[in-house]
Amino acid sequence: MRADVRPFRAPPGDQGRELDQLCFDHFAVDPAKRLLTRDGAPVEIGGRTFDLLLALVEQRGRVVPKRELLQRVWPDAIVEDSALRFHMARLRRILDDGREGVRLIATQVSVGYAFVGAVARRRPAAMPAALTAQPDASLPSRLDQVIGRDDDLEALIERAAAVRLLSIVGPAGVGKTSLAIEIAHALQPDFDDGVGFVDLALVETAEDLPAVIARTLGLGTDAHQSTEALLRRLRGRQQLLVLDNCEHLVHAVAGFVEQVASAAPGVHILATGRQALRARNEQVHRLAPYDVPADLATIGRDDLLDRPAVALFLHHLTAAGGVRVEELEPLRTIARICIRLDGVALAIELAAVRAATHGVEATARLLGGELSLRWPGRRTASPRQRTLKATLDWSYALLSETERRVFERLSRLPTPFSLETALGTVADEALDIDSAVAALDGLAEKSLIRPRDGEYHWAEFTRVYARERLSMRITIQERSAQGPALRVAL
The missing domain is CATH 1.10.8 (Helicase, Ruva Protein; domain 3)
Structure with a gap:
């Protein structure tokens, strides 16, 4: 042991603690600078994880109860034990706990944790400051209550904390954004760098994606922000990034999240959209509409x-x-x-x-009438969710021309309908069977129709919208066919 390093004895109070570094293995903890170094080089560690490490190292050899750690690390919040387990697992990874048989942190099951490595104290030398960028998260306020989604919420909160990329997929207006906001609020204490919430409906082109994300997270204001620059800023962060309404930028977002997974292992992504990203290692939760029993004659x-x-x-x-x-x-x-x-x-x-x-x-x-598509909702809702027509306009704009034709022709069918019935209705000389099947798959992927029990289902208002679109197409075709004759008459 070097001459300027002496065995550590925790002082009776906090007095003097800020003058000393706490040294163990290849690491040094500087409480005053809130800095962890390894062999003299700064180590990226979030604020919550640093507080957890400091609480354990200061009381080396003592089993610190879980409740005490929760109060120390989250003094102004009420959090579950899962948050503590999350940060403990991360701390162990940072410290390489257990490497070559060297154990630094011991667990007493159901009680707490103890730091068991040898700790020394020394006066700090000048060291570089840690990177402490703070995100400008724009997480919307949570709803007063989320009705009927308790099971979805419980499952999604656990999955979003455990996996790197989770997508909530479902039809327009099913409640994806509301769930994402609730999940983000529930997990906010578990991520040292908090939550960044980005509404991609406001992003028009793929080129704008990195600049909008960087601005939301407080990582730059350059309107021409490159993906590479953003990835460098995300590296080392422990953060939940919520990307809401991905459907119109699905290809760009899929590529971006795969790059984040490689460059920033501490960033978890929660995405919402009307279709899955189909990115590497993506886990998908398909959010179903509320179930209502069809047999109402006997229900109480x-x-x-x-x-x-x-x-x-x-x-x-x-x-x-x-x-x-x-x-x-x-x-x-x-x-x-x-x-x-x-x-x-x-x-x-x-x-x-x-x-x-x-x-x-x-x-x-x-x-079921076309007027019902225009019933107004909240004035403060986003423009695409103020009426059902606006919501479906957004989905319709994402379809290919073949998908639009198939979607419109399906309006002639009641729900549910079989694949054979659909093909008999939509296929013709200009649209072969293979193209029609591909279009049906596309409509299902974009959550406009729902495959279930060997049949396709869709909401009555979606069918009404498709029928309105078909009528508009027929009117345009008729006017186009009559155009020359009308010009002559005029």
Whole structure:
């Protein structure tokens, strides 16, 4: 041991602690600079993990209870034991704990952890400051409550903390963004560099992607930010990056997240979209619409009130100033509305807001008409989610021309329909069977139709929109065919 290093004895209080480095193995901890070095070189370590290390090293040889560690590392928040396990696993990786049989941290099951390596104390020399960039995360406020998604939330929070890339995929308006926001809030204490939330609906081209992400994370304001520069800034960070509404930039985002996985192993990505990224090591959670039983003749009042789709309708109904429905028959009418809306959260919200003014029965009678596509929702919602038509316009714009033609022709069919029935309807001399099958696969991938039990399903409002689009196409073709004759007549 060097002459300027003496065995460490923790002082009775915090007094004097800031004057000494705590040294063990190849590492040194500088509490004053909040710096960890290995053989004199700074080591990237987030604030929470550093606090955990310091709490253990200061009390070398003592089993520090989990509760005490949680209070020390998260003094102003209430977090679960899973957060502590997450950072402990990361700390062990940073320290190469167990390398060549050298154990630095011991676990006493169900009690806590102890630092068991030899620790010495010395006066600090001048050292380079650690990189401490702070993200400018724009995480939206969480909802007052997320109705009927407890199982999805529990599973997704655990998966998002454990895997590097997780995508929530589902049809427009099903609630992907709301879940992503809840997950981000739940995991925020577990990532030293916090959460960055990027709404990609505001990004028009792939070239703008790195600049928008960098600006959101507080990593630069250059409008021409390169992907390489952003990756350099992400390296060493411990962060959850939420990329919301990826569908229109799916190819660019897929390439970007694969680069992040290689360059920044501490960054976890949670993506949402109407189709999967199909990137390397992506895990996909397909978020299904709310399920509503089709057999309503025998279902009771209490059972209906417990159904998430009905509960969601009633929540928005009363929030919009409507009278809460308690009687059995009106509840069954609400359930039928939810069935016709295919359990899609946004569609249920828009119908409930209308029912608050016009009543449940009147809303049910008008449902399925083209006017229902234009029922307005919240003024503060994003433009693409203020009406069902705006939401479907966004999805329609992402389709190829062949997919659009198939989508429109399917409006002639009721739901559900089989593959054979679909092909008999959409295929013709200009569209062969193989192209039609590929288009059906594309519509399913983009969550406009849903394969289930050997058939295809879609919401009634989606079929109405497709029928409107087909009518527009026929009108345009007729006008085009009559164009020369009309010009002569004029």
